[in-house]
Amino acid sequence: MSEIQRVLKTFIAYLKRPDLYPELGRKIVKNTVNRKNAFKGKEKTNSWASNEAISQQEAVSRLFGLDISPFQKDFQEILNIAARREKECPIKMGGAGALELIYYACEFTKAQNAVETGVAYGWSSLASLLSLEKRNGTLYSSDMPYLAQDGDQYVGYVVPENLKKFWKLFRFADKESLPKIFAENPVFDVIHYDSDKSYNGRFWAYTELYKHLRSGGVFISDDIGDNSAYQDFCEKNNIKTTVVEFEGKYVGVFIK
Numbered sequence: 001m002s003e004i005q006r007v008l009k010t011f012i013a014y015l016k017r018p019d020l021y022p023e024l025g026r027k028i029v030k031n032t033v034n035r036k037n038a039f040k041g042k043e044k045t046n047s048w049a050s051n052e053a054i055s056q057q058e059a060v061s062r063l064f065g066l067d068i069s070p071f072q073k074d075f076q077e078i079l080n081i082a083a084r085r086e087k088e089c090p091i092k093m094g095g096a097g098a099l100e101l102i103y104y105a106c107e108f109t110k111a112q113n114a115v116e117t118g119v120a121y122g123w124s125s126l127a128s129l130l131s132l133e134k135r136n137g138t139l140y141s142s143d144m145p146y147l148a149q150d151g152d153q154y155v156g157y158v159v160p161e162n163l164k165k166f167w168k169l170f171r172f173a174d175k176e177s178l179p180k181i182f183a184e185n186p187v188f189d190v191i192h193y194d195s196d197k198s199y200n201g202r203f204w205a206y207t208e209l210y211k212h213l214r215s216g217g218v219f220i221s222d223d224i225g226d227n228s229a230y231q232d233f234c235e236k237n238n239i240k241t242t243v244v245e246f247e248g249k250y251v252g253v254f255i256k
């Protein structure tokens, strides 16, 4: 598919979904007048993050006092099945991130309610749900479907059926999903951000999500090196964050 065909397909898919019109408007602004917003402060943050970065194992041990090695052993079978599901999925989306960090954040907080933005195949959803199911907890997720690829039906493809009863998936852009999620549940033990990567999109969502994180709860954001939104947000709110390097990218994590 050429770039023009892809843009056209996405545009037509948007037109069929009136609930996504507000996001279409924001996307047009983002990709025209606000183009540079995606990388604002990127250099500054990458140099800061590379100085700060520790491994996922180290972060889980320092912040939560937990060892990450049981995760892969205990859930080997489920993770293997999920990897097979990802391979057989006809559409391609973003892959797995720092799953242990998410799982052990839920374990550490004995999470009853977690919220995440950005689902794609559902690797991060799977990590939270594996912990939440033990306490009959709930994961609230926000995800924009992959419109150009007719990907709606495959969002969360690696999440096994038996975990879906602990999961509420809101299929809108974050700006629409998050108010709906907060109306259903106002306070969360764990927050995981992995959706709109623009500077403004992040800053808006971080601010909203942070208000709904309980004291002692864990905040995690993926790909914080894309721009300086996460670093600036932490500085503005006097938050002492840990930076995790994972597969060449940076993840931010702190306890409120």
Ligand SMILES: C[S@@+](CC[C@H](N)C(=O)[O-])C[C@H]1O[C@@H](n2cnc3c(N)ncnc32)[C@H](O)[C@@H]1O
Residues within 6 Å of the ligand: 093, 094, 095, 096, 097, 117, 118, 119, 120, 121, 122, 123, 124, 125, 142, 143, 144, 145, 146, 172, 173, 174, 175, 194, 195, 196, 197, 201
């Ligand atoms: C990197 S993927 C998420 C990967 C997922 N956390 C995992 O571990 O498998 C990013 C997802 O965010 C979604 N997304 C992007 N912008 C969004 C927005 N403004 N609102 C909601 N979801 C968005 C994309 O459709 C995509 O599914």
